[in-house]
Amino acid sequence: MFLINCPYCGERDQQEFKAGGEAHIERPKQPTELSDDEWAEYLFMRKNIKGVQFERWNHAHGCRKWFNMVRDTSNDEIKAIYKMGEKPPSQ
Amino acid sequence: MTKNLRVKSSKYIDETNRISFKFNGKTYRGFKGDTLASALLANDVHLVGRSFKYHRPRGIMTSGSEEPNAIVQINPGTNRTEPNVRATEVEIYEGLEASSQNCWPSVEFDIGGINNFLSPFFPAGFYYKTFMWPASFWEKYEFFIRHSAGLGKSPTSSDPDIYDHQNVHCDVLVVGAGMAGILAAKNASKNNFKTLLVDEKNELGGSTIFENNEFNKIDNKSPSEWLKKEIEELKGIKNLEIKTRTSVAAYHQYNYLLARENLTDHLEAKYKTNKIRQRLLKIRAKKVILATGALERPLIFNNNDRPGIMLSSAIKKYSEFYGVACGSKNVFFTNNDSAYESALSLYDKGINVEAVIDIREQSESKIVKKVKEAGIKIYWSHSIVDTAGYKRLNSVSIMKLSNDGTSVTGSKISISCDCLGVAGGWTPAVHLYTQSGNKLKFDEEKKIFLPKQNTFDQISVGSCGGDFKIDEIINNLNQMLKDTLNINKTNLDNIKVEIDQENSKRNIWLLPSDKPLGKTKPFVDYQNDATAKDIKLALREGFRSIEHVKRYTTTGMGTDQGKLGNMHALGIIADTAGVKMGELGTTTFRPPYTPLTFGTIVGRNVGKFFDIFRRTPMNDWHVENKAEFENVGQWKRAWYYPINGETMHQAVQRESKAARESVGILDASTLGKIDIQGSDASEFLNRVYTNAWSKLAIGKCRYGLMLNEDGMVYDDGVTTRLGENHYIMTTTTGGAANVLGKLEDYLQTEWPELDVYLTSVTDHYATVSLCGPNSKKIIKKIIPDLDLSDENFPHMSFKKANIGNIHCRIMRISFTGEHSYEINVQASYGKDLWEKCMDAGKEFNITPYGTETMHLLRAEKGFIIVGQDTDGTMTPIDLQMNWIVSKKKYDFIGKRSLYRSDTMREDRKQLVGLLTDDPNIVLEEGAQIVSELDQSPIEMLGHVTSSYFSPNLNKSIALAVVRGGKDMMGKKLFVPMENKNINVTVANPVFYDEKNERLNA
Structure with a gap:
């Protein structure tokens, strides 16, 4: 059970949070301009890395804010947490 | 006697x-x-x-x-x-x-x-091999296997005890109150760390308090005497909490541990009543100090499982701690010095110790010398080859062990005895350490798995960290405490320790017998009866992974999880397969360390708290009026209201007719309601719904369909424009929380520039829906000054009004195709409003109806229910709802996906109506639909999603999804059932009032 440092509320138990998949996949601004393949790339393709992964998390049973997390999926070490819109830390 | x-x-x-x-x-x-x-x-x-x-x-x-x-x-x-x-x-x-x-x-x-x-016929994998064939016989085999297996009986009546959960936060958690744990807890708490010390036993001190080796001294005192003083001194240390009878069951990441505190199991029945029996502690610790000790290993030899054969350390504990001799003629069998302490413990109390059988060639420690001086016979380089006594040990047979330890020689000596103490060395209890996610390393010299590393927030001290001698324990503990707690001095800095000489050990995982292995029973896992022979058989049959051998032989799969025998299993596999134990690794130690009761796991979430339901403000009325309820999401919704012993079918037919012929009343409070405000609210709705919202006038309502980004229908509902920048959105009952979450996600991550605020108000309003030609007359009675003319208050519009002093919002919207109103009031007035409508409607025979009638009425109109007629693979085009998909809007969630090659296929499953040729046959929801009956394999075209007998049309109607269905109007299809094939015809899904004339009736 992770201890997650919500950037708005501080350290809270994992059960207050919801995982939201891979981070930094921006919704295309002009979807109609995209080919089927380009749209499919956005819509379906997700990484599943054993190692350092950038993820979206939501403090669903708390402030309900979304934020980003850098997590090593091999040992669940949380390496960084930062707000939406902030730059990801360099690896 | x-x-x-x-x-x-x-x-x-x-x-x-x-x-x-x-x-x-x-x-x-x-x-x-x-x-x-x-x-x-x-x-x-x-x-x-x-x-x-x-x-x-x-x-x-x-x-x-x-x-x-x-x-x-x-x-x-x-x-x-x-x-x-x-x-x-x-x-x-x-x-x-x-x-x-x-x-x-x-x-x-x-x-x-x-x-x-019969054991020669029950080798490892016996059940897998024997009960395979024929496959159809499994059910018969299973009956007998299940009846002959099983450990214990579960209770048949409900548990009278109370269980509790508690969150615990501490700076330092010390697991295990043996010598190392006590010293760690003392130093942590005295240095201002809020410390919790837990131990599974009811007494502190671990094995040191019954330590009897007189050659070990701490500050010139016996270790037990010295430790007792340390325990005394724990009393009154502030910052230190001690919990005995508390077993740590699980150690998760981020120092989150679950422990069971046993509060009343040791008390007489009369003291158990109305007390908390067990408490699950959910501990979050900044640092964890594992001081879980070590478990003594048995030795693996022929017939090593008879009653009377015990661990040598257990015999010592029974003698020193409980004052009990486990036998009157005792023999010890050992590969190290520990057994000599146990032998002396009995000897000192005048109990007969016949002999010590030692597989080593010699040992020079003082304790061994003392045993010799006591006149106890020691058989060096000997091994037990067999034991006798069915229900109680009565003798052991020993022979000389060869130099390489693989065979026995010479003549057999039989020693009569009623108790045998076995000492095979010590295994650090690393179970919790590995549960925390850390790895082990194998120490070839000590033949033990050890924690690979201490981390900044976790250390293993004492024998669970591989230190067995008192001087090592104290010195290493001292250094580790200073490092991990960042302190300069401890009470261990100036302790003088004397210890007995070096313990030598000779490790042989499987001891030989004079008989071949096939004729012996050397048990490795006592509880599951797995022998060394079974393990070797598994290897011969090709199993290599330790996890596979475990499952095939069931070694380590009992309720004890093989705490005693797992190391030997690994050793035997390593020796047989010729690999190093460090390379072989271990099986996974899974929580719980010792079994937990279900009561502890669920705590107070039992009975009505097991799964909490939401109830509407009108719930009491539904209960009083004998409604049957159905679960919708977390809600309890009135399903139908049977009167005079009606069946569900009868009640629903009556309710459905009443709602179309006079007036029906429905509790719609469970619909999700989201209040949307902000200067970009209209633009936001444009982006989340498939249709256009900018031009919706204030005071008007509009139905909206929401898609996922993949183009599939996600939710639907009516949204009303309350003001220039103010809307109220309704969602499906089950989808409310997810819709809010999805909208928040887009606002926070994709469109943070939009000025929009969302508030869930589902619980804040109660909603009464009045439906039918007489609904207008009831509104007129309860709000006489409201102009209900079609000009002032047309279909799909909204009015604010007062019912007495109560403010309400009234929407003229319809999910049934009838002239209908939805009245929203503050939740606390919900029941009043309902009763007021019932009173006002008496003269029109107002009929309360539940969700089943609501479903039937909307099916007559061909209105979809998201989640019933859709399943996450249906686009609005598939639903033949093209009219709601805006062509003008540049973008909305899911729009691009509607133009993917897959979503544009003509042969996708599409929503259609189905009519049975025999109007009295009601199709089963979920039934498959085919066009040819004599094909093989038969091609499934789709399935029935909604099906009812319509009392208003006096025939059976159904909605279905059918491949290419939109071009099949009038086509004959079949619904093959178990006993018959039902002939059906594809029809328009709007079965009733196709021209929507009743909305203004």
């Missing part, structure tokens, strides 16, 4: 407090402080159970939570009964009853014992 083997008074046993208890129906006596095991041993009872597979008689093997054999049923036949409890952990109390498990008719005479003689 049973024998009394009490040999010494012990400060841990209160001999003035006699306790009587029953075991297998017979009354025995013990003292306060005894465990069930120590009290039985004091009465010379060793035979307590039967093994799982061969039903061999088994006795008490250990003195702690690692016990594989002595598992009993506590208080059988009562509502407090509990199976699979270790007799070594049960503290006796007046009136305790316990019985053996896995035996019938009794532990003394067990029919299943025949398996022991």
Whole structure:
């Protein structure tokens, strides 16, 4: 059970949070301009890395804010947490 | 008259407090402080159970939570009964009853014992190999296998006890209150760390408090005396909390641990009532100090499982701690010096020790010399090749061990005995360490797995960290405490320690016998009856992974999880396969360390708190009026209101007719309601719904369909524009929370520039829906001054009004196709409003209807229910709802996906109506639809999603999804059922009032 440092509320138990998949996949601004393949790339393709992964998390049973997390999926070490819109830390 | 083997008074046993208890129906006596095991041993009872597979008689093997054999049923036949409890952990109390498990008719005479003689026919994998064929016979086999298997009986009535959960936060958690744990807790708490010390036993001190090796000294005192003083000094340290009878079950990441605190199990029944029995502690610790100690290993030799064969350390504990001699003629069998301490403990109390059999060639330690001087015969380089005695050990046979340890030579000597203490060295209890996610390393010299590393927030101290000698323990502990707590000095800096000489050890995983392995029974896992032979068989049959060998032989899969024998299993695999143990690795130690009761796991979430339901403000009325309820999401919704013993079908037919012919009333409070405000609210709705919202006038309502980004229908509902920048959105009952979450996600991450605020107001409003031609007359009665003309208040519009002093929002919207209103009031007025409508509607025979009638009425109109007629693979085009998809809008969620090659296929499943040729046959929802009956394999075109008998049309109607269905109007299809094929015709899904004339009726 992770201890997650919500950037708005501080350290809270994992059960207050919801995982939201891979981070930094921006919704295309002009979807109609995209080919089927380009749209499919956005819509379906997700990484599943054993190692350092950038993820979206939501403090669903708390402030309900979304934020980003850098997590090593091999040992669940949380390496960084930062707000939406902030730059990801360099690896 | 049973024998009394009490040999010494012990400060841990209160001999003035006699306790009587029953075991297998017979009354025995013990003292306060005894465990069930120590009290039985004091009465010379060793035979307590039967093994799982061969039903061999088994006795008490250990003195702690690692016990594989002595598992009993506590208080059988009562509502407090509990199976699979270790007799070594049960503290006796007046009136305790316990019985053996896995035996019938009794532990003394067990029919299943025949398996022991048939054992050549029950090798590893027997069940997998034998009950494979023929496959259809499995059900018959299963019946017998299940009846002959099983450990203990679960209670048949509900648990009378209370269980609790508690969150605990501390700076330092110390697990295990042996010497290392006590010293760690003391130093942490004295340095201002908020410290929690837990131990599974009821006494602090671990094995050191009954340590009897006179050659070990701390500050010139015996270690036990020294430690007792340290324990005394723990009292009154602020910052230190001590919890005994508390077993850590699980160690998760980020130092989150679950522990079970046992509060009343050791008390008489009369003290258990209305008390919390067990408490699950959810501990979040900044640092964890593991001081879980080590478990003594048995030795693996032929027939090493007879009652009377015990761990040497257990014999010492029973003698020193409980004052009980486990036998009157004792023999020890060892590969290290530990057994000599146990032998001396008995010898010092005048108990007969016949011999010590040592597989080593010699040992020079002082304790061994002392045993020699006592005149106890030591057989060096000897091994036990067999034992005798069915229900109690009566002799052991020994032979000289060859130099390489693989065979025995010379003549066989038989030694008569009734108790054998076995000492195979020590295994650090690293279970919790590995649960935390950390890795182990193998120490080739000590033949033990050790924690690979300490981390900044976790250390392993004492013997669980691989330190067995007192000087090593204290020195390493001292350094680790300073490092991890960042402190300069401890009370361990100036301690003087003397220890007995170096312990030598000779490790042989599987000891040889004069008979070939196939003719012997060297048990590795006592509880599951896995022998060394089974493990070797698994290797011969090609199993290599340790995890596979475990599952094939069931080694380590009992309730004890193989705490005693797993190391030997690994050793035998490594030796046989010729690999190093470090490379082989271990099986995974999974939580819980010792079994937990279900009560502890669920805590207070039992009965009505097990799964919490949401109820509407009108719920009491529905209950009083005998509604049947259905679960929708977390809600309890009125399903139908049977009167005069009506069936569901009868009630729904009546309600449906009433709603179309006069007026029906529905509790719609459960619909999700989201208040949307902000200067970009209209633009936001444009982006989340498929249709256009900018031009919706204030005071008007519009139906919206929401898609996922993949183009599939996600939710639907009516949204009303309350003001320039103010909307109220309704969602499906089950989808409310997810829709809010999705909208928030887009606002926070994709469109943070939009000025929009969302508030869930589902619980804040109660909603009454009035439906039918007389609905208008009821509104007129309760709000006389509201102009209800179609000009002032047309379909799909909204008015604010007052009912008396109560403000309400009224929407003229319809999910049934009838002239309908939805009245929203503050939730607390919901029941008043409902009753007011019922009163006003009396003259029109107003009929309350539930969700089933609502579903029927909307199906007559062909309106979809998201989640019933859609399943996450339906686009609005598939639903033939093209009219709601804006072509003008540049973008909305899911728009691009509607133009993917896959979503544009003509042969996708599309929503259609279905009419049965026989109007009285009602199709089953989920039934498959085909066009040809004589094909093989038959091609499935789709399935029925909604199906009802329509009382208003007097025929059966159905909605279905059918491949290419939109071009099949009028086509004949078939619904093949078990006994018949039903002929159906594809129809327009709008069955009733196709021109929507009734909306203004």
